[in-house]
Amino acid sequence: MSEQRTVAVIGLGIMGGPMAANLVRAGHDVIGYNRSREKVDALVAQGGRGAGSVAEAVTGADVVLTMLPDSPDVEGVAGDLLANARPGALWIDASTIRPDVAARLNGAATERGIRMVDAPVSGGEAGAVEGSLSIMVGGTAEDVEAARPVLDAVGSTIVHVGPAGSGQTVKAANQLIVAGTIQLVAEALVFLDAHGVDAEAAVEVLAGGLAGNRILDRKAAGMIAGDYTPGFRVDLHHKDLGIVTSAAREAGVAIPLGAVVAQLMGALRARGHGSLDHSALRLLVEELSGLK
Structure with a gap:
């Protein structure tokens, strides 16, 4: 060719x-x-x-x-x-x-x-x-x-x-959004379970509305099944959120929700789950909810 x-x-x-x-x-x-x-x-x-x-x-x-x-x-x-x-x-x-x-x-x-x-x-x-x-x-x-x-x-x-470095800056923003979205999906799934709602049916309708996102499309099924086979490890997302928080601090930008999610990802890793998929944030939500 x-x-x-x-x-x-x-x-x-x-x-x-x-x-x-x-x-x-x-x-x-x-x-x-x-x-x-x-x-x-x-x-x-x-x-x-x-x-x-x-x-x-x-x-x-x-x-x-x-x-x-x-x-x-x-x-x-x-x-x-x-x-x-x-x-x-x-x-x-x-x-x-x-x-x-x-x-x-x-x-x-x-x-x-x-x-x-x-x-x-x-x-x-x-x-x-x-x-x-x-x-x-x-x-x-x-x-x-x-x-x-x-x-x-x-x-x-x-x-x-x-210019040079811009790709990495955009990737940092990507990782900020992805982590925050995974956390919210994790919270929603635990919330649905606590109310006895069929999570698969709920995800189907949520994915078709304004709440629709790639995390629901690609990660929700595994989160519902408790399958955290790594597609992207907690260890790596923890590293990426360190890049985000450091770069935000250097630029003088406040990322309050991002900072909280970075702490949650760090806590999940500290509990020995660094080798799991980042969707394992659900485990931490369950633990904080007294379900684990």
Whole structure:
């Protein structure tokens, strides 16, 4: 295909693995690296290639896509990435990290002759598998356009939101809304149960009205069933809400409801539920209600 690229994917976890698989299906030459080898082997089984290090993965790649858990993880691979990627290569960081870190890494990449965009995603594991992620992209207009053939393979909504770091700022706002919505859905479900209402029937009608939202569509069934298999872990959302509260404080913006939800997510994690899906906020509502 005319837009075929050699794409190195660093980080093949819950999100990165399906994204790499979709890049393979789109016809790109994908080489993946992950600290745990079984994830690399899974990509190879799907038609990709494996690498034994970051340096090996990025050498000769047209595009490098990183999907890692936190700012220190991205900073940790940046040295090998920038030292071994070819001049003119494009680095797409799809991780969710601090906006200031994204801007700083962009500057470091520019100094090495490497283009970079910050392109965090929303849609969770389901969106990654379906290739329907919403992607908020920060960087120059030229670099964002260069990234589109790759981003089109993993997402359905791709929007240039501003200069370097802007994608991460929009992602922080996304995580604020998502956490707050999950909390309200959790409270509503516990409230419905306490009154003996059929929760599935209630969700059907709520989802069709003004209260309708993606959390009801994608998370309510699991919350009703008590299935908190992680699509997005509490640990990661706790990290993201730390980014939100810190960035809001730096900007002098009050986020009173967001601050409360950040505390609730932290409390859920402190109770040992960090590896569960973030929809497990329902467990905390039940506990606060004396039901657990």
